Amino acid sequence: MNNSLDFSQEDFKSLLDKSTALVLKQFDDVLSKDGYHYFEQSEVESWFKEDVPEEGMPIDDLLQLVEEKVINTATGNAGPNMYAYVMAGGNQVGIVADKLAATINQNVAKWHLAPAITEIEKRVIQWAAEMIGYGKNVGGFLGSSGSSANLDGLTVARNIYFEKQDIRKKGLFGMKPFTVYCSDETHNSVDKSIQLLGIGSDQLRHIPSNADFTINLTELEQQIEADIQKGFHPFCIIGNAGTVNTGAIDDLTALSAIAKKYDLWFHVDGAYGGLASALASTRKLYKGIELADSVALDFHKWLYQPFEVGCILVKDWSYLKRTYFKKASYLDNSLEKADGRLEFNEHHFLLSRSAKALKVWMSVKAFGIRRIKAMIQKDIDLATYLSDQVTKANDFRLVADSDLAISCFQYTKGLTDPEQIIRLNQSLIPALEKDGRVFITGTKLKGEFVLRACLINHRKTKETTDYLLDVIRDVGRDM
Numbered sequence: 257m258n259n260s261l262d263f264s265q266e267d268f269k270s271l272l273d274k275s276t277a278l279v280l281k282q283f284d285d286v287l288s289k290d291g292y293h294y295f296e297q298s299e300v301e302s303w304f305k306e307d308v309p310e311e312g313m314p315i316d317d318l319l320q321l322v323e324e325k326v327i328n329t330a331t332g333n334a335g336p337n338m339y340a341y342v343m344a345g346g347n348q349v350g351i352v353a354d355k356l357a358a359t360i361n362q363n364v365a366k367w368h369l370a371p372a373i374t375e376i377e378k379r380v381i382q383w384a385a386e387m388i389g390y391g392k393n394v395g396g397f398l399g400s401s402g403s404s405a406n407l408d409g410l411t412v413a414r415n416i417y418f419e420k421q422d423i424r425k426k427g428l429f430g431m432k433p434f435t436v437y438c439s440d441e442t443h444n445s446v447d448k449s450i451q452l453l454g455i456g457s458d459q460l461r462h463i464p465s466n467a468d469f470t471i472n473l474t475e476l477e478q479q480i481e482a483d484i485q486k487g488f489h490p491f492c493i494i495g496n497a498g499t500v501n502t503g504a505i506d507d508l509t510a511l512s513a514i515a516k517k518y519d520l521w522f523h524v525d526g527a528y529g530g531l532a533s534a535l536a537s538t539r540k541l542y543k544g545i546e547l548a549d550s551v552a553l554d555f556h557k558w559l560y561q562p563f564e565v566g567c568i569l570v571k572d573w574s575y576l577k578r579t580y581f582k583k584a585s586y587l588d589n590s591l592e593k594a595d596g597r598l599e600f601n602e603h604h605f606l607l608s609r610s611a612k613a614l615k616v617w618m619s620v621k622a623f624g625i626r627r628i629k630a631m632i633q634k635d636i637d638l639a640t641y642l643s644d645q646v647t648k649a650n651d652f653r654l655v656a657d658s659d660l661a662i663s664c665f666q667y668t669k670g671l672t673d674p675e676q677i678i679r680l681n682q683s684l685i686p687a688l689e690k691d692g693r694v695f696i697t698g699t700k701l702k703g704e705f706v707l708r709a710c711l712i713n714h715r716k717t718k719e720t721t722d723y724l725l726d727v728i729r730d731v732g733r734d735m
């Protein structure tokens with residue numbers, strides 16, 4: 257045995273072949289995969305409960321353990337029976353790319369630590385901007401998620417907007433409270449970001465949404481005026497390019513105009529729906545996104561990437577550098593004598609970072625954006641199909657459909673009492689989880705509990721969508 261952690265080439269090949277066989281096996285039956293595999297929490301915990309192992313185990317036994325306890329029990333994100341939250345099914349090029357990225361183990365902190373990957377990440381950022389019509393030569397960064405992209409956008413917003421007050425040096429001490437505005441349908445990563453940034457959730461105004469779940473513009477302006485009267489300093493509006501509950505898209509042009517009128521930063525949360533603005537059929541709904549100062553996107557949603565990869569876009573690279581740059585002797589690049597090297601660590605809080613861009617770049621190169629857009633359109637069409645089926649059925653009630661790929665409804669089972677219907681739907685969630693054939697979660701719309709189906713998986717079909725309603729009926733029948 258050699259004195260490193262490496263296997264012989266022969267043993268490594270055998271391990272790779274076995275892992276490839278495991279990957280392939282996942283796709284033998286991907287279209288009929290259950291949405292969920294129910295086990296008690298204590299049972300899952302018991303599988304892994306052990307002291308740190310002093311000695312290693314045979315790799316074949318380990319692979320078998322992983323197959324049994326991890327792969328075979330995994331939540332069925334890849335398959336078409338997942339409707340919960342916003343779970344895209346990944347894609348096969350992404351699987352290969354992540355393996356290759358781990359192999360070269362690049363650290364995209366500094367240009368010379370990852371020359372090709374740095375340039376690829378820059379390219380992916382420009383492609384994302386091109387897809388949503390955000391402009392050319394914009395700045396950006398690939399982080400972990402939509403949540404991190406919202407935090408990134410709002411961090412840049414705070415640091416650039418209050419740059420003259422030297423906020424990075426002085427902190428928020430002694431400043432007049434500044435206020436932020438978003439609709440009451442906004443994702444909670446915005447609330448978390450506002451808390452993390454020291455602005456405080458008391459200063460985040462959740463403006464009531466209209467019947468279509470978009471922000472009420474009149475109430476927004478009234479609130480801004482009222483805050484000015486009370487001595488607050490309004491500083492930022494957050495628009496939604498697809499809310500998490502229903503996919504509602506705010507009037508981004510109007511929000512941008514209000515931001516301009518009151519001299520505010522304009523951030524757009526496009527984590528769920530931003531990339532769908534690339535479609536001819538929906539582009540007009542997103543008019544005004546190009547006017548945002550920052551836009552949060554999420555490639556593990558509508559670019560079908562394996563978790564995890566999110567993206568913040570800002571109008572100019574300098575925004576990022578002015579927000580984050582901190583000189584350090586051990587990161588100094590003055591001796592590198594090369595122009596044009598973009599140092600990602602100077603443009604973000606993170607230093608060490610994986611090659612997230614590789615899977616995005618390889619997927620877009622392999623499929624082409626036309627095919628990816630066709631898949632997004634298919635998701636949207638299937639959600640419309642689902643809403644139509646719900647409307648036609650006499651044992652379901654459509655509560656909200658969407659311009660994007662979400663349908664919110666209730667199973668009524670012929671009941672008419674709203675309280676009873678809500679209780680039935682609330683108890684359906686754990687019952688469906690136990691059943692496992694489909695995985696769907698719920699939410700509240702204007703206070704009313706509904707089942708929420710999010711269709712964001714290129715493997716879905718009309719048949720798998722019908723199956724969702726059949727399973728709900730089947731499980732609900734006995735309740």
Ligand SMILES: Cc1ncc(COP(=O)(O)O)c(C=O)c1O
Binds near residue numbers: 342525527
């Ligand atoms: C509108 C919106 N914003 C932000 C997020 C957070 O994204 P992530 O789960 O990648 O952190 C989501 C997730 O569903 C979302 O729908």
